[in-house]
Amino acid sequence: MVNPNSNDEVTRGIDAALEPLRFAEGPQIACMTLAEGPFGVETQADVEAVTLPLARLMRETNDTDAFVIACYSDPGLHVCREATARPVFGIAECGVLTALSRGERFGVLAIKDRSIPRHLRYLRQMGLMDRLAGERALGLSVAETASGASTLERMTEVGTALRDTDGANTIVMGCAGMAAHRARLEERLGIPVIDPTQSAVAMALGAVALAP
Numbered sequence: 001m002v003n004p005n006s007n008d009e010v011t012r013g014i015d016a017a018l019e020p021l022r023f024a025e026g027p028q029i030a031c032m033t034l035a036e037g038p039f040g041v042e043t044q045a046d047v048e049a050v051t052l053p054l055a056r057l058m059r060e061t062n063d064t065d066a067f068v069i070a071c072y073s074d075p076g077l078h079v080c081r082e083a084t085a086r087p088v089f090g091i092a093e094c095g096v097l098t099a100l101s102r103g104e105r106f107g108v109l110a111i112k113d114r115s116i117p118r119h120l121r122y123l124r125q126m127g128l129m130d131r132l133a134g135e136r137a138l139g140l141s142v143a144e145t146a147s148g149a150s151t152l153e154r155m156t157e158v159g160t161a162l163r164d165t166d167g168a169n170t171i172v173m174g175c176a177g178m179a180a181h182r183a184r185l186e187e188r189l190g191i192p193v194i195d196p197t198q199s200a201v202a203m204a205l206g207a208v209a210l211a212p
Helices: 008-017 044-060 077-083 091-100 115-126 142-147 151-164 176-189 196-210
Strands: 067-069 088-090 106-110 132-137 170-173
Touching: 008 142, 008 176, 008 196, 044 077, 067 077, 067 196, 077 088, 088 091, 088 196, 091 106, 091 115, 091 170, 091 196, 106 115, 106 151, 115 132, 132 151, 142 151, 142 176, 151 170, 151 176, 170 176, 176 196
Parallel strands: 067 088, 106 132, 106 170
Antiparallel strands: none
């Protein structure tokens, strides 16, 4: 699991969220921070900036069975898949695919308004716009989603609007920094809340288990 921003707090939150997927004698799930990444991947320029460092990391890492890119923009996903023969998963792709199995229409919690057009382009490429109930922004930074004192309250407010106004019957958290809040948010909203980091790692574990 590679966090492409340089915020170690986000990486620690992801690592804690993945604890339920660790089991005795199972594959090791290692989380790392891309040191040369921006403090938060929040713009298209940030997405482009981490693409080649991620591909280089995956090309040069020889002791890993599968990789997960822990950013909801899936930066460099296709370039990274070209760089290695091992499976590479993006959390946005995996999170949305999981949401499709949990409800008819999904909503997305974005960090900022400027993230939404980038996410919508991706969903159009995936051909899934007819299953999207809506996407709404928290108005927070990546760092604030990971450690802000009022983050859960804001996520509850926006998630409620996605559920009650937009008609979402499942919610995807649109930033890896939100990972620590999944269970409490699901309890408050009463509908499935998808942590895309968990979804991607679950798929990676399946790929490793089925590998020849």
